[in-house]
Amino acid sequence: MLGTKVIQKILRIDRVLKDYDQIEKSDDVQQFIQNTLSYYNINLEYIEEHLERISSSGPTVVVANHPFGGMEGLILPYLLLSVRKDVRILANPVLKAFPSLDSLFLYVAPYQTQEAYRNNIQATKKAFQWLKSGGMLVVFPAGEVSHITWNNWTVRDPNWSNSIVRMVRKTNANVIPMFFHNRNSSFFQAAGLIHPKLRTALLPSELLNKRDQTIRISIGKKISYAKIPFELNDTEIASYLRFRTYMLAQSPSKGAIATAFQKMIKAKKKMEVITAHRGTKLLITELNALPKNQKLDQAKDFEVYYAYAAQIPNILHEIGRLREKTFRRVGEGTGKSIDLDEFDQHYIHLFAWNSTRKEMIGAYRMGLVDQIVAEKGVKGLYTRQLFTFDEHFIQKIIPAIELGRSFIRPKYQKNYASLLILWKGISKFIVQNPRYHTLFGTVSISNEYSNFSKHLIMDYVKRHTYDQNLSQDVRPITPPKGKMKLKEMEESLLYTFIQEIDDVSEMIADYEVAYQGVPILLKHYLKLGGKMIGFNVDPDFQNAVDGLILVDLRKTQEKTLKFYMGKEGFDQFSQHHPSSQDKAS
Template identity: 30%
Template structure:
């Protein structure tokens, strides 16, 4: 029993019939090692399906790597379609069958002629024969009917939409799938079931691609030989999150729909091409963080701060003194900064996180009167005071960005924020962040400032592609172009959008929604989550972004420079923060301005 006979080879190429017929065909089968494949197949063609599958995998040494996180993305019930790239032309079909058999044994795979002819596996495969000369052949109609029946029965269908093995494509100037077949993608689009992208990382031999450049037929008949040279070369697999029907409906045109699914599939492979997908580089050795200041020492210092006391709510008291007034509390704040930032892959790696700016900035902090401990803090820089004493160089953000002189009028009305944190034990509570924001409103009103400005960091632990996508997302949806023109980053960034990513599609899919951003990036970098401050500043405070910079002194985190205009803050939030502040100066004026802008 043979998989490929000399007669089939001759029927596929009239040239062979003219040049020597059966004798030449046999020689080609031997040269391409198809005869060895035929010999092996003769030993298994009567095997039970699962035994035959395992024998093939063992004999050819097929191995694969896929994470448990990715495997959990495959639904255990209901109809769905998987779409995959087709880098090898055979082994990925066998491995996909093994993978699906463990999860959904009722699966079917639309595959090429070679796999569909393996008798033990034929029950799982719906064949597509590249040797057929008529696209409208009976077998094509039969395959489509079987595929649709599979889905209507509530079962999964696996598809390689290119319909043939990856090869060098002039359009993309690389080895990749050809254009995914419209006839196949039309079935996917009309199925109205979830779609799961699956990416296979692998390549065939250089000889295979050279033959393909000479003649696509030579590439096809080389496939059986390629099937035999993957011994103990693990095929890496990435599985994306299911794309639900609502997400798919955003792309009514078949060409856009196809481009969307192809892009989602190939984006899964970016980790294999990003050298620093998980950037954990530490620039300096971590110093041991100093011991805590005794509580009684801190409380004695706090007792002297009545002039800088802002308010108390429940067991929390809030203060905003100059750093020079609180040497002991300043040390405790610097200690907790380093502790908190290290927990998320940031920090200075020094015993304390402090710098020259602390000498003349203020420290806004919350003290838990019951637990007798620090809860969280902001560093505050009053813009008018800084400009008059130090000029632009006095702002911390000047160390990250080149600031144009034209920005001075804005900075003169600005409180600079930085080094914000809430200690770990309080991070799941809403009250600390609410109190910090309430205190910021008090300071804005008290000193008659209009803007808040400061960097928000995105951990250096995240991949460059995650950072690049976050930059594109913020720049497209939450950017203030007029002020951004006065800002230039100081560090040359290596963060660029990967060539696989279709920026237009990415923005269309995410729609300015942080949940959609997280879902998109987590398929590529599973550890990514948008920093909570970025999400909250934008969604709750109407904050805008005006620049981006990589901070080499802060473990290569990405800084997004953000600015908030108090007059553009959401009315409901302002009223909530202003509660119990009826005697605050300028409060009524600000609330009226917010009210008028709301209408």
């Protein structure tokens, strides 16, 4: 008996038990956990809106890293019970110190004994039954606490058990990744290097030393059962779920978000007031004066036109005004009262118009490269302000159209028809001028994206969609600095599980606060077969990263061109470019 008390004192189990006696009890599990967190003065930092990512019903497995070996088993149910009540947790027996939570836990011991093995099998069976009944199960698939090793000095989970994959597969469960940004003490990490059992022995102490800490948690987006890559084997899928969880390590803290917001506010204070609208009547007068052939397409009340600057001084003023207003909303913009420059005078303006509401939807700026270079040289091209290239490069890509300064005003951005009418307009313009076969220009990555996201996008593009030949002829004026820095994750996993631009987009949507993934225009260009040529930072556009991208329409899939050009338009284009008919459909 004396020996047990001595061991409990050494391992500080006695202190955990004393603390439990002092914590105010409650029949409500969530309330008891709140009392426990308050007793230890533990604050939780997470984005409240991301609680909406948690499924409110149906079989769901929550996977998380295992940095503490105890406290996370209290924190996760506290958050999850605010969304749904049918929560169970596969937890470490150290939490038996809190008997008020017994109904919540299915205990899984990290010990290699026969008794632990038998108990773990029973707990796993109960977990299966719970999921099959439609419940939510919280799992720490590492099976042991995050730690350093002699081979790797980053605190992280070891490889995850593939038993979690069998649970998901057999119960058709969705998966929600969650990530803890904190870790156990340095003493704990050092002790584990001496012997793994020392880590286990120190778990009660680590439970106690979380007092007065702020623990930060990131909640990932739901990975639906249908999107889990079951073509992989169970070990690879477990690695994928671990990867998705550790990608959340890139999530910015609330402090970083607040700092970025303050910078944005300060930047906006320095910006000029956007110029006023000149009046709808002036716009309609100019619109009605355009030749009929400059109306390129119409879909219900959405119309698309092209015009020259001299034809539309007031419409161009409205385009410049709305450009600036739209770009500022995403951390870009010139900061001037209107976004118009010298290039607008010799470029063509393609714009979409709502004929019912009598207002602008969005616009593109188009430059006929061969004409501009013949009249003004390569410096007559807007892209030449961002990248250095000469006529040798131009000869490789002409006949080409430079696209840029595209925008869709915010009220229309959720309507797919807005972007569609603009792209059908560009396609119909090419049908009218079929000698042009190449589109090129810049696509922006706002500076409001985190550095990690910007570098992740650039790195993906350089690996998968980069034109090494053409890039030799182009140099950025201000090349991006730095490189992608992964937090707490092996770089090899990044390139194993990110193979498509949609994979990049899904990753970014998980941890970026303001963005739902990769910029929509970049995704669109890449799906047209676009190739990136280079990247530049634009100091006149709030330090946005501009990617110089090129789309050779002769290599775009036939079905895609027919969708935008129509069958007759595609046939006309193909007659000028016979090789385009040989593309894979």
